[in-house]
Amino acid sequence: MTEPSDRVGEVIEASTTEFVAECYELYGLPPLGSLVSVGDAADKTFGIVYHATTASVEPGRRPIARGKDEVSEEGIYKSSPQLEKLLRSEFSALVVGHGNSEAIHQFLPPKPARIHGFVYLCPSEQVKTFSRSFDFLNLLITTSLPVSVEELVAATLRQMGQAHEDKQAFLKAAGRELATLLSSDYSRLRAILGRIAPE
Amino acid sequence: MSEEKGQTLGIVVSGSVDKGVEVRLDSSASVEDMVVGRYVTIEGRQRRFFGMITDISLGVTDPQLTINPPDVTDPFLSEVLNGTATYGTIHVLPMLTIGGDVASLIEGPQPVKTVPSHFSGVSLASDADMSLVFGEEDENRFFIGNPLDMETKLCLDLPEFVKRSNGIFGKSGTGKTFLTRILLIGMLQKSQAVNLIFDMHNEYGWEGSSEEGRRKVKALKQLFPEKVAVFTLDPENSKRRGVSTDFVVRIGYDEIEPEDMVLLRQTLNITDLAVEAAYQLRRRFGRGWIQSTLDVGESEDTQELLKELNIHESTFQSLRRGLQTIGRLSFIEPHASVDAVNSLLGYLNKGMNVVLEFGRYRDITAYVLVANMLARRIYARYQEMMERSMSEDIAQPNPLVITIEEAHKFLNPEVASRAIFGTIAREMRKYNVSLLVIDQRPSGIDDEVMSQLGTKITCLLDNEKDIDSVLAGVSGKSELKSVLARLAPKQQALIFGHAVPMPVPIRTREYGSAESYKGFVGGADAGQQAKKDIEELWD
Structure with a gap:
């Protein structure tokens, strides 16, 4: 299922509802809204990437501008190779389900993910299996996050759509599910639909 | 219009016995395909319900949608919203129910006393459902039309129909006469009753013209010469129209x-x-x-x-x-040589149907006078015959159905209690005589008489008073009102009452083409000779 090449990082902070992972590579972040998993095949926790940061390793020490004499941005990193070690990329994922090789449940797992658990970017086959049900949308739209939930839902659906051959049909089905969930809040529904409508 | 059999429409979301149930449509069912007056079946947990669509409406889950409508040109948006945030509802009036157990299946459809449970599935009634409710054409049931938008034949149980007085109503030009002709043919073929028709406008005995006035339409005597006798008050007029009359009525x-x-x-x-x-x-x-x-x-x-x-x-x-x-009426003589009533009864006792033509005496004086006078004396004779048959245990006289037009002249509140037709309507079939009332102003008829009519068939009516008087006392009146007001001005009618298990709007059977005559006569057990005669008539 998951290849070592899909591995994007390691859990450095975990709670029932979310986990934070540090990337192995600077800027090796999974896209906003992508489905990631942590844990082994027997007990896997699924999350959706909702936030990412790249900053100095030491909180008190901010990076300084270095490119005055450089021609290109790449030049900065080449001439200061220590930067790769002084900066790090982190992302936060909202827990939307858990499962094993037999079944996937789209509700919160009994225990949070373990620290240092390897985080994998789910391959499209797994995304497809996961997105057969839209129950996770309810978890998404009911949380409060630093980013706008509508933005996150739209990003997630766009990401998941890429895994489906018939992206149009997938988005339509998701849209109808949202229309039911947001039946009494048309303005939120419209914000999401406007972001996932095919061009 | 969708032709699918029993297409699923949606689910019941609320309702009451009194007001009917609300059904939320599935996204697959288009609101525009729904029609007021169509039949649906509802699958409850323990029983099935039959009902009629009486209203159709649009709903939204969030009023914001109506204030800030979405961009409907976007196919994605419209497909997502259709059936979820925006939806159609239909209002269904359940009328009959069939229980799931064997006993109830044998009993057949019963009037509704409850409502289906929440979220019961609703689908369009299929032809099989309709024939379960209305029965199929047989020796008692006569095909009079199709339920709106359906191919099912709607059949009236005519022996049941003639047991009571009945009424046909409708504005002028809505097809009352055609409907009456069809019913008369039905009664002539499938009930034991004989008909006496006071034919004010000379339409039922011999050919009359259709509404457009171009086409000649055959009438009873031409289709069933051996079963119908034409009496006339005006032999010259009948002769001019080429009618073969059997008797000239003179009144002393x-x-x-x-x-x-x-x-x-x-x-x-x-x-x-x-x-x-x-x-x-x-x-x-x-x-x-x-x-x-x-x-x-x-x-x-x-x-x-x-x-x-x-x-x-x-x-x-x-x-x-x-x-x-x-x-001054020329058919009135100081003393009539032959007693018209005796002759009439002679025909009726032989099982012949009698059409009395008024010829040129189309004014209401002659009609009221003759109809009332003859009916009174015939009724008296029937009463006598019935009483004798009861005491002496001999065969009863044939049930008689008297057809009168402009019925409000005979049955208005002022005279209904004193005139013979009021008595017939009220006493019903105690003496084997009932009425077929034809009128365009049902509000002019006495309430007491209206309430005694068994089956009412009404074409389009648009006067509020007339609609109220026709529908008085029917359950689901306001719902039926909207069905009645939306009938097409021609060839459509609403039937309710004794002879049908639930009210049903119909498109009446075709009448007037050679094909249609074949359909009518084919159903009769006419002898070979008669069939041959009819073949000649068509040529």
Whole structure:
């Protein structure tokens, strides 16, 4: 299922509802809204990437501008190779389900993910299996996050759509599910639909 | 219109026995395909319900949608919102129910006493459902039309139908006459009843014209010559129209009774007192009272007579004027040589149906006078025959159905209690006589009579009072009202009452083309010779 090449990082902070992972590579972040998993095949926790940061390793020490004499941005990193070690990329994922090789449940797992658990970017086959049900949308739209939930839902659906051959049909089905969930809040529904409508 | 059998429409979301149930449509069912008056079945947990769509509406989950409508040109948006945030609802009035157990299946559909449980599935009634409810054409049931938008044949149980008095209503030009012809043919074929038709406009015996006036439409005598006799009041007129008549009706003065004057009071413009005077004169002079009244001159004797009877001079003159008007009708003679009633009863007893044509006497005076007079005497004879058959244990006379047009003239509240037709309508079939009332102003008919009509068939009506009077006392009145008001102006009618298990709007069977005649006659057990005759008629 998951290849070592899909591995994007390691859990450095975990709670029932979310986990934070540090990337192995600077800027090796999974896209906003992508489905990631942590844990082994027997007990896997699924999350959706909702936030990412790249900053100095030491909180008190901010990076300084270095490119005055450089021609290109790449030049900065080449001439200061220590930067790769002084900066790090982190992302936060909202827990939307858990499962094993037999079944996937789209509700919160009994225990949070373990620290240092390897985080994998789910391959499209797994995304497809996961997105057969839209129950996770309810978890998404009911949380409060630093980013706008509508933005996150739209990003997630766009990401998941890429895994489906018939992206149009997938988005339509998701849209109808949202229309039911947001039946009494048309303005939120419209914000999401406007972001996932095919061009 | 979708032709699918039993297409699923949606689910029940709320409702009550009194007001009917709300059904939320699935996104696959288009609101525009729904039609008021169509039949649906609802699968409850323990029983099935049959109901009629009586209203269709649009709903949104969030009022914001109506304030800030989405961009409907975007196919994605419209497909996502359709059936989720925006949806259609239909209002269904459940009318019949069939329980799931074997006993209820044998019992057949019963009137509704409950509502289906929440979220029961609703689908369009299939043809099989309809024939379960309305039955199929057989020796008792007669095909009169199709439920709206369906191919099912709607069949009336005619022996059941003629057990009570019935009414056909509708505005002028909505197809009452055609409907009546179809029903008469049905009764002639499938019920044991004989018909007596007071044919004011000469439409039922021999060919009449269709509404457009271009096409000739055959009538009863042409289709069933061996079962129908045409009587006429106006032999010249019948001859001119090429009608083969069986009997010329003449009426003698001595056959007219003061009761007849009651009905004629309005049309003859005579006073109440004059009608009272008629009774007194009848007592005084006996059967020849009209002749005697017309004969008395301005003599001393007359004055004395009036004094003796306590009749005022002007009252007497009013009555005389009225009687003179009657006397001017050329079918009225001082003394009729042949008794029309005897001859009529002779035909009826043989099982023949009689159409009485009025020829050129289309004014209401002649119609009311003749219809009332004949009906009264026939009814009296039927009463006699029934009583004799009960006491002597002999066969009862054939059930008789009397068809009258312009029924409000006979059955208005003022005269219904005194005229013979009011009695027939009220006493129903105690004496094997019932009425088929045809009228365009049902509000003019006495409420008591209206309430006694078993089955009512109504074409389009648009006067509020008429609609109210036709639908008085029917359950789900306001819902039926919206169905009735939306009938097409032609060939559509709403049937409800005794002969049908639930109200049903129909498109009436075709009548007037050679094909349609074949359909009617084919159903009769006519002999080979008759069939051959009819074949010739079509050529």
